[in-house]
Amino acid sequence: MNTLRWLILTCCTLIAGCALPASLSAAEQRVALVVGNSAYRSSPLRNPGNDARAIAAKLRKLGFAVIERENLQTRQIAPMLREFRSRLRAGDVALFFYAGHGLQVRGINYLPTVDADITSEDDVPLNSINVSQVLEIMEEAKTRLNLMFLDACRNNPFTRRFRSAAGGLARVDAPSGTLISFATRPGSVAADGDGEHGLYTYHLLRQIEVAGQPIEQSLKRVVAGVRKDSGGQQEPWMEGSIDGDFFFVGTSAGTGAADSGAGQSAAGFEISFWDSIKNSDSVDDFRAYLEKFPQGQFRPLAEGRLRRLTQAAASSSAPAAAGERAAATLRDCADCPELVLVPAGSFLMGAPTREAGSGDNERPRHTVTLARPLAVGRFEITRGEYAAFVQASGYRGEAACHVWVGNEWVNQVGRSWRDPGFRQTDDHPVVCVNWHDARAYVAWLAMKTGKAYRLLSESEWEYAARGGTRTSRYWGDDPALACEYANVHDGDAQEQRRFNWEAHDCRDGFVETAPVGRFKANAFALHDLLGNVWEWVQDCQSVNYIGAPGDGSPREHDNCPQRVYRGGGWSGPASVRAAVRNSNAAGYRSQLLGFRVVRPAP
Structure with a gap:
């Protein structure tokens, strides 16, 4: 956003801090979602309802259009979030306030409903507001400024039923233009309070009505007030940052109409x-x-x-x-895979919560920046390329492979990359190779060429697969279009192989693997990143993206029982997405599983 547009939007915000005429409200809207949950079936709370009502009333006086819910039930979550999404427009100010119980599961924050039926961690997402989903609604609306206040760190009545016992809420990777204020530090809990309001909300109510005070200053004073009144036992916490200033009331220069520019039509x-x-x-x-x-x-x-x-x-x-871009390609030897130069850049990794088929292991979404270009395999490693490696190195890795027999996967002795249980030519992607086999291949290739060949990291793979897009697949969100771009589980495969998967509503002409490059490429001129075969990457398996690196490096550690593979293979729609993740033991071989290579760009 250029400076002039920023100034215009900021000016609109300042006007909203005063008594804004109806004729000016179209310039920028302030929209708030306020939720207070007190009447829990177990462990009811005294103050969240009072907190939410007071915050909602205050925000209305400050020019916010307020969506208010008290004692939210599970069935009300979806329509409430739909209403919030429908109210937001590009350039608006969005605010979310919540008071009640809050908990984290595997690093993701949830705000349970008052009728939540939670007996284990697996029940939490089905009975709670997902904080990441609220952030994504704001981000997708392209709001100018997002504010989130979470007075949700009270003792969690469900923790004793969980495998993990982390208290309070987890840290959140706040998107740009977002401020998140927690009632206490991540991982800590706060008391409900003995007065009319919780301690955090009491001080928040006092600070947001101070004229001419920037939001950051307001939150600093909330921290100081809570810390003092709790004797240092509770300390609010803030994540994120914003460009420019935001004032609930007035401006730094004053609060009158002349100061705010209300005279402008x-x-x-x-x-x-x-x-x-x-x-x-x-x-x-x-x-x-x-x-x-x-x-x-x-x-x-x-x-x-x-x-x-x-x-x-x-x-x-x-x-x-359509894969017609004049790609910058190279090949380091006659038997080496063809490479495509992929530019450096940044992207948003992971799936939004409303993406069909997605799961919490694909979240939270976070920005990854690849500082240097890469030379990525244009295709998956083919059977012919792998055969050249085996012949030159004498490598053996053919003990057994998981194949589909009847209606289940069976680790069948005698099956291997040479005979995976269906016909292949040298142009098909190699399958029935495990992570160790893939690593042996890239090590041989590096020795043969003197180039630093390796497997892609998870984030490098997703960056390459998306090709600059933000949709669930690099051709868009419609899985029925897959057969133009990828070899997937389709109508033909469903009729012949009888997998217990959902089939894509199209026909691509292949039942198992297809020769590489038969389908349209993505915008980076890379083929088959989705579909055809799953592809091993370098990373150890992780439950989600909490703490994930932002520089494209792999996530590895000494105790790494499983490795990640990406891309979906010839599977159903839920699996053939850019964000989908799967993993297995490093020694696992399957008819569905191959790999792709990368090295630094010249």
């Missing part, structure tokens, strides 16, 4: 906004204008500009989607 704001984007090449800028000013005077120009930019983007991306 709504038309003046629209003209200023339009002037800031009219020469932009970003479709998001013109969408933001149309959302803020649906009947604006520049609407025809914005719609025309948006249409031309969208058509230009589709035209430029079509060759890439």
